[in-house]
Amino acid sequence: MTETLTDTVVPEYPMERSAACPFSPPPVELELTEVKPLSRVRIWDGSTPWLITGYETGRELFADSRVSVDDRKTGFPHWNEHMLSTVDKRPRSVFTSDAEEHTRFRRMLSKPFTFKRVEGLRSAIQKVTDECIDAVLAGPQPADLVTALALPVPTVVISEMLGVPYEDHEFFQETANAGLARYAAADAMQKGAMSLHQYLIDLVKQKQANPAEDAVSDLAERVTAGEISVKEAAQLGTGLLIAGHETTANMIGIGILALLENPEQADLLRNTDDPKLIANAVEELMRYLSIIQNGQRRIALDDIEIAGETIKAGEGIILDLAPENWDPAMFPQPDKLDLARENAGQQLGFGYGRHQCVGQQLARAEMQIVFHTLLRRIPTLKLAIPFDEVPFKHDRLAYGVYSLPCTW
Numbered sequence: 001m002t003e004t005l006t007d008t009v010v011p012e013y014p015m016e017r018s019a020a021c022p023f024s025p026p027p028v029e030l031e032l033t034e035v036k037p038l039s040r041v042r043i044w045d046g047s048t049p050w051l052i053t054g055y056e057t058g059r060e061l062f063a064d065s066r067v068s069v070d071d072r073k074t075g076f077p078h079w080n081e082h083m084l085s086t087v088d089k090r091p092r093s094v095f096t097s098d099a100e101e102h103t104r105f106r107r108m109l110s111k112p113f114t115f116k117r118v119e120g121l122r123s124a125i126q127k128v129t130d131e132c133i134d135a136v137l138a139g140p141q142p143a144d145l146v147t148a149l150a151l152p153v154p155t156v157v158i159s160e161m162l163g164v165p166y167e168d169h170e171f172f173q174e175t176a177n178a179g180l181a182r183y184a185a186a187d188a189m190q191k192g193a194m195s196l197h198q199y200l201i202d203l204v205k206q207k208q209a210n211p212a213e214d215a216v217s218d219l220a221e222r223v224t225a226g227e228i229s230v231k232e233a234a235q236l237g238t239g240l241l242i243a244g245h246e247t248t249a250n251m252i253g254i255g256i257l258a259l260l261e262n263p264e265q266a267d268l269l270r271n272t273d274d275p276k277l278i279a280n281a282v283e284e285l286m287r288y289l290s291i292i293q294n295g296q297r298r299i300a301l302d303d304i305e306i307a308g309e310t311i312k313a314g315e316g317i318i319l320d321l322a323p324e325n326w327d328p329a330m331f332p333q334p335d336k337l338d339l340a341r342e343n344a345g346q347q348l349g350f351g352y353g354r355h356q357c358v359g360q361q362l363a364r365a366e367m368q369i370v371f372h373t374l375l376r377r378i379p380t381l382k383l384a385i386p387f388d389e390v391p392f393k394h395d396r397l398a399y400g401v402y403s404l405p406c407t408w
Contacts, residue, residue, distance in 0.1 A: 010048055013041035013318065014294050022392050023258060023289060024335060025322035029053050033323050037307050041318070045084070049077040049316025050309075051295070055327035055348070057307045058319050062352035066302045067317060069355060071096050076299045077316030079397065091235045094358065102354065108222055109236060109358050112161050112215040118361040121157065125369045128156045133377050142384035142405040149374065150252035150404070151245070154366055158244030161362070162237060163207060163214030171199070200234035200241070215240065240359065247291065248363045250393065250400030252370050255285045257390065257404060259371065260383055262337045269339055270375035275368075281339040282367045287347035288337050290322035291399040296351060321348050380408045 015026035024030070029051075032039045037054020052058045061067050071078065071087050078084040090096070094105035111117070132149045139148075159166045175196040200216075207220035219233040228236075259266040269281045295318035304311040311317060325347050326334035338344075350357035357363070374381065383390070384405040391402040 010040050010042045013043050013051060017392075017394065019388070021335070022390075023254075023261075023337075025290070025320075025326050029320060029323040030326060033327055036309075037327075038309055038311075043077055043316075043318075044080060045078070047075070047077060047316060049318050050311050052317065052319045053323035053327070054307065055324045055330040058321075058324040058348060059352050060306060061298070061304075061317060061319060062296075062348070062355070064304065065099075066300060066304055067298045068098050068301050069096055069102075069298060070098055071297070073299050073314075075314040075316055077297050077318055079294050079297065091229070091232045093232070093235045093239055095239055095355075105236065106354075106358060108219060108228070109215070109240065111218055113359050113362055115361050118365050121161075121362070122365055122369065124160070125153070125157055125366055126373070128153050129370050129373050130377075133374060137378070141407045143407075145256055145374075145404045145406050146249075146253045146401060147403070149370065150256070150400075151249045153252065153370055154245040154248040154363075157362070157366060158241060161215055161244070162241060163212055163216040164203065164241065168199070175199075196238055196241075197231075197234055200237040201230055204230050204233045204237065243357070244359055244362070247398050248366055250291050250396075250398045251286070251289065251363070251367060253404055254289055254291065254392075254400045255367065255371060256374065256406075257383070257401060258285060258289060258337060259375065260381065260406075261387065265337050265339050266375055269372060270379060277340065278368050278372050279364070280341070280344050281371065282364055283347055284337065284339050284341050284344040285367070285371070286349035287325045287331065287334075287341075287344055289399070290325045290347075290349050292321055292349075292397065293399045294318075294397050295320040296355075321351075324348050378408045381406055382408065 011028055011032075015028045017026050018024060030053075032051070033053040037057035038050050038052045040048045041051040042048050052061060070076070071083070078087070092101060092105075094102060094109055097105055129149075132152055136143045136145070136148050155169045156166060158164075159169055203216055204220045204223060207214075207217040208224055211217040211220060216233075216237050219228070219237060222228050223230050223233050259269065265281075269278065272278065298317040298319065300311045300313050300315050300317060302313050325331065328334055330346070331341070331343065350360040350363075384407045390404070393400045393402060
């Protein structure tokens with residue numbers, strides 16, 4: 001495609017999913033992938049960044065050092081008006097920095113999320129999961145599994161990991177969610193984002209005075225040592241807080257629905273004790289559902305020749321995980337949920353390369369435990385409303401379901 005594109009040939013982004021198949025990426029994105037792995041799209045501000053929908057092209061660009069996450073650069077394809085209007089007010093963080101600066105931030109965050117630390121949390125995750133399911137079984141039917149299971153499990157776990165008092169979880173759920181609307185206007189989101197940031201600033205200061213064995217105390221220690229500012233520590237903590245509960249909660253909610261809609265696959269997971277199959281099932285659900293709706297945003301630092309096109313320096317790039325994870329060249333019959341799929345572990349749901357999700361081991365452990373335990377403990381679980389009445393989160397940055405009423 002050339003610079004002379006007209007409105008008629010540049011599709012608007014983000015694109016709508018099909019009501020007939022709400023688990024599928026938007027049909028237009030799948031059609032684009034059939035033609036070529038990258039195309040121009042038009043976003044909210046009228047700019048026309050490159051949308052990457054092919055698996056191999058996406059993976060290549062995720063790993064390319066000429067591709068930047070620095071959202072202060074002119075031409076960066078911001079998610080919405082709010083993200084653009086607050087770009088100079090936000091301190092740098094692991095999410096918006098490159099190269100050495102990124103490595104420095106990531107090192108600060110990696111300690112609580114190592115494989116060993118997360119494995120040590122499995123018994124705590126199992127306990128929270130069982131308590132939530134106990135409450136569901138003891139309560140009325142139908143039960144909403146979003147509020148009763150999908151939200152509380154990751155919320156409790158990330159609260160404990162970060163050292164956020166659990167009694168504050170309602171506050172941060174509300175304020176974190178305010179910033180995640182798909183088409184959010186600037187002023188509507190400003191208040192929630194600022195109050196959450198202030199909360200984390202206060203918490204960092206508390207942990208400086210009274211440190212404990214948690215992630216915010218780790219950050220507070222680095223503030224005391226002069227490595228980062230209080231504001232930088234709060235920004236990193238805020239990012240982890242939101243990423244640590246919002247995305248996993250959405251994956252659990254919509255993942256339960258996908259399993260209920262694929263009873264043979266649910267049986268396969270319910271009837272196994274093989275940790276490898278349980279782990280693979282979560283990878284396949286991540287591939288099949290890919291819940292980040294508006295893509296991973298980047299900007300080219302230099303001209304990049306890829307897949308027969310040239311992405312010029314200063315042009316925006318949107319790496320959309322959903323169509324990449326449904327690329328038939330990589331995943332045959334992508335519309336089929338196959339928990340035993342041999343290459344499910346190559347899904348890009350957590351990103352790829354140096355910016356891949358820092359909390360992915362925690363998310364994996366939570367999903368492995370929740371899906372398997374729920375299917376085992378409530379084998380007769382079923383949807384309490386017709387499938388076409390399930391309220392999907394078409395208007396959020398993280399896809400999922402607003403509620404999931406179930407009976408058994």
